[in-house]
Amino acid sequence: MQYQQWGYYIHGRSVSGVADTDMLEIYQQLKREEQSLRQTRGLLPNSDQQTFQMGLPKKLRAHYDRILAPLTANQPAQMIGGVGQASSATDRRFEQCIQAYVTINKFLSSFIDHALKDLDYVTKDKLLLENVLDVELYDLFESGIFFSDNGHSFDKVLFYGNELTLIIFDVLLFCIIDFAAHDFVLAGILTYLITQGIAKLRDSGGRQNLAKKTLVDQRFLI
Numbered sequence: 001m002q003y004q005q006w007g008y009y010i011h012g013r014s015v016s017g018v019a020d021t022d023m024l025e026i027y028q029q030l031k032r033e034e035q036s037l038r039q040t041r042g043l044l045p046n047s048d049q050q051t052f053q054m055g056l057p058k059k060l061r062a063h064y065d066r067i068l069a070p071l072t073a074n075q076p077a078q079m080i081g082g083v084g085q086a087s088s089a090t091d092r093r094f095e096q097c098i099q100a101y102v103t104i105n106k107f108l109s110s111f112i113d114h115a116l117k118d119l120d121y122v123t124k125d126k127l128l129l130e131n132v133l134d135v136e137l138y139d140l141f142e143s144g145i146f147f148s149d150n151g152h153s154f155d156k157v158l159f160y161g162n163e164l165t166l167i168i169f170d171v172l173l174f175c176i177i178d179f180a181a182h183d184f185v186l187a188g189i190l191t192y193l194i195t196q197g198i199a200k201l202r203d204s205g206g207r208q209n210l211a212k213k214t215l216v217d218q219r220f221l222i
Contacts, residue, residue: 001213005061008154009146011043011050011112043112043146044123052123052146053153055136060111060119060144067103071096071215101215111144121146159202170195 001007015038021029032038042049071093110116121144130137138145155161170191178187211218 002157005056005058007054007056008149008157009043009052009054010154011041011052015039015041049148051149051154053126053149054121054144054146055138056121056144057119057142063107063119064104067100067107071100097215104215120144123148159199166195 015029015033029038040046040048043052107116111119111121114120123146126147127137136145136147152161159166173194174184174187174191177190178184181187207218207221210216210221
C-alpha cells in the first residue's frame with residue numbers, strides 16, 4: 001500500500017492449487033500450461049493479467065484497521081513488568097499476531113473472490129486522461145477499483161523503481177559538498193557514506209514496516 005486506500009496488487013494464486021511439489025509435477029504442470037490445458041494465471045477468467053493498481057473502499061480499510069487495533073493497543077503495555085511478565089506478554093502478542101494474520105488472510109481472500117456482500121470491486125482499464133494526468137476519476141466510497149497495470153507501477157514503493165531520483169540526489173549532494181568544501185574527493189566519500197546510510201535505514205525501516213503490515217516475523221524476511 002502506498003497510501004491508506006491506494007496501492008498495488010499482484011495476483012499470485014497458484015493455478016495448480018499447490019505451491020510445494022516435486023520436479024516431475026512441476027514439469028507436468030508447465031507442460032499442461034504450455035498446451036493451454038489449464039486455467040490462466042490472471043485475476044480475471046481467460047486472462048494473464050496479474051498486476052493491478054488498486055483503490056480500496058473506506059469500509060475495507062476500516063475493517064482492516066479494526067483487526068489490527070488490538071495489536072497496536074496492547075503494544076505499550078508490554079513494555080511494563082518483569083522478565084516473566086514480559087515473556088508472557090510476548091507469548092500473548094504472538095498468539096494475537098497469528099490470529100490476526102489468519103483473520104486478515106481470510107478477509108482479503110474473500111474480498112478478492114467477490115465473496116463479501118458489502119465490499120466488492122470492479123476491474124477496468126484506465127482512461128487516456130487518467131493515464132496522462134496520473135489520476136483516478138472514480139469514487140471509492142462504496143466499491144474498490146482494480147486498474148490493469150503494465151507490471152511495473154509497484155516499483156514506486158521500492159528502491160528498485162526510483163533509480164533516477166536517487167541518481168539525481170547523489171549528483172546534487174556531491175555538487176553541494178564539493179561547492180562547500182572545494183574538495184571533490186571529500187565530496188565523493190561523504191556522498192558514498194550518506195548514500196549507504198540511507199540504504200541501511202531504508203532496509204531496516206522497510207523490514208519493520210513489512211513485518212508490521214503483513215504480521216510476518218522479521219526473521220522470515222530474507
